[in-house]
Amino acid sequence: MKVSVNYHEVLEESLIEELEWLKEEFLILFKPKMPKYTERDKMTANGILDYIMDNVYVYDSMILLTIFTEAIENIERMFPSLF
Numbered sequence: 001m002k003v004s005v006n007y008h009e010v011l012e013e014s015l016i017e018e019l020e021w022l023k024e025e026f027l028i029l030f031k032p033k034m035p036k037y038t039e040r041d042k043m044t045a046n047g048i049l050d051y052i053m054d055n056v057y058v059y060d061s062m063i064l065l066t067i068f069t070e071a072i073e074n075i076e077r078m079f080p081s082l083f
Contacts, residue, residue, distance in 0.1 A: 008061060015056070015064055019071040022052060026075050035081050045082040049075070 026045070033041060049072065058064035076083050 011059060012064060015067060023075060030079055037082055042082055
């Protein structure tokens with residue numbers, strides 16, 4: 001039996017799903033508090049991003065790295081006073 005799956009496409013789809021989840025989490029957690037964030041909110045937001053950046057591996061793929069970087073930058077643009 002031969003399985004033909006494009007490994008990189010699966011990784012890309014998985015990363016996109018994870019990043020969409022991350023964006024939704026930030027919207028749920030921080031949008032209602034806009035623009036008055038507490039220090040705890042800022043620490044939580046930075047802790048989440050630090051954890052994600054440390055634990056998401058893009059497998060030396062420039063495409064995955066670009067997708068990941070753009071998503072993080074978009075979150076930081078959506079909530080500039082958190083960072």
